[in-house]
Amino acid sequence: MASTLKQFYSDYLACLNAQNWAALGSFVADDVVHNEHRLGLSGYRDMLMGNFADIPDLVFHAGLVAADAPYIAARLDFDCRPKGTFLGLAVNGRRVRFAENVFYEITDGKIARVWSVIDKTAIAAALR
Amino acid sequence: MASTLKQFYSDYLACLNAQNWAALGSFVADDVVHNEHRLGLSGYRDMLMGNFADIPDLVFHAGLVAADAPYIAARLDFDCRPKGTFLGLAVNGRRVRFAENVFYEITDGKIARVWSVIDKTAIAAALR
Numbered sequence: 001m002a003s004t005l006k007q008f009y010s011d012y013l014a015c016l017n018a019q020n021w022a023a024l025g026s027f028v029a030d031d032v033v034h035n036e037h038r039l040g041l042s043g044y045r046d047m048l049m050g051n052f053a054d055i056p057d058l059v060f061h062a063g064l065v066a067a068d069a070p071y072i073a074a075r076l077d078f079d080c081r082p083k084g085t086f087l088g089l090a091v092n093g094r095r096v097r098f099a100e101n102v103f104y105e106i107t108d109g110k111i112a113r114v115w116s117v118i119d120k121t122a123i124a125a126a127l128r
Numbered sequence: 129m130a131s132t133l134k135q136f137y138s139d140y141l142a143c144l145n146a147q148n149w150a151a152l153g154s155f156v157a158d159d160v161v162h163n164e165h166r167l168g169l170s171g172y173r174d175m176l177m178g179n180f181a182d183i184p185d186l187v188f189h190a191g192l193v194a195a196d197a198p199y200i201a202a203r204l205d206f207d208c209r210p211k212g213t214f215l216g217l218a219v220n221g222r223r224v225r226f227a228e229n230v231f232y233e234i235t236d237g238k239i240a241r242v243w244s245v246i247d248k249t250a251i252a253a254a255l256r
Contacts, residue, residue: 002196064231064243066201068130068194073201075231075243087249101229101245103192103203115192115203117229117245121215 005067005106009074012111013060019052021045029110055082063099070107076100087120089127098122133195133234137202140239141188147180149173157238183210191227198235204228215248217255226250 012027030041039047052058057080064075078098082091098119105113140155158169167175180186185208192203206226210219226247233241 064199064201066194066196066199066231068196071192071194071201073192073194073199073229073231099243099245101201101231101243103194103201103229115227115229117227117247118249119245121246121248 002067002069005069005072006065008106008109009062009065009067009072009104013062016048016060019049021049024048027111029107029112032111032114034114035116054084054086055080057081070105072104072106074102074104076102087118087123089120089123091123091127094127096123096126098126130195130197133197133200134193136234136237137190137193137195137200137232141190144176144188147177149177152176155239157235157240160239160242162242163244182212182214183208185209198233200232200234202230202232204230215246215251217248217251219251219255222255224251224254226254 008027015023015027024045025041028041028044032039032041032044034044034047058078059080061077062074063077066073076099078100079095081093081095083093085091086096099122100116100118102114102116104111107113136155143151143155152173153169156169156172160167160169160172162172162175186206187208189205190202191205194201204227206228207223209221209223211221213219214224227250228244228246230242230244232239235241
């Protein structure tokens with residue numbers, strides 16, 4: 001089961017990195033909840049499209065994955081150059097490296113809930 | 129294996145909540161690394177003792193745990209009143225609720241590496 005979940009998660013990240021928005025509904029539930037906000041699939045897609053608009057060189061890469069049904073936990077490592085203000089910080093194209101530790105709850109084969117924390121402190125430190 | 133890891137993690141949190149520092153070495157490796165800093169067991173204990181000094185009503189509670197050897201991932205939910213400045217924010221005894229998403233790597237039965245991200249943004253929002 002853990003290996004199945006890991007394959008699912010790898011395929012999900014590949015979908016994001018390909019910006020294959022037509023396929024997103026194969027991975028994300030229609031009523032997905034992100035950090036207690038019920039974004040729904042369209043709101044979730046809009047959030048991701050906004051991420052790629054703000055960060056043209058965005059790549060999703062999982063450094064660590066722990067799969068324990070119904071949960072997947074991942075530590076995503078980012079190395080990118082956000083164009084302007086990112087998370088309230090004036091990055092303005094500088095290179096920043098930071099992590100996101102994120103949990104997903106999988107229901108009926110799709111991501112139904114997400115609890116994400118981004119290491120904003122690391123970004124702020126990199127800009128000092 | 130997942131259930132063994134979860135029991136280990138539950139026992140570790142109980143050790144923290146009891147502030148049973150004499151027992152910490154049963155859970156944490158002598159050369160533990162926390163967010164890329166090699167704190168070692170004594171530095172790790174000092175960090176935790178500092179947390180309890182700064183936050184007298186601190187309780188560690190895992191809302192989510194995913195165990196997938198050699199990793200444990202947890203979402204810790206905090207509801208507490210830090211005394212003064214916490215993570216650079218002037219909390220001054222106000223009640224704050226926030227999460228920490230954290231990964232642990234278990235080696236030879238002990239926590240050898242920790243990758244933690246605290247949701248500082250949520251604390252800042254609560255203080256506004």
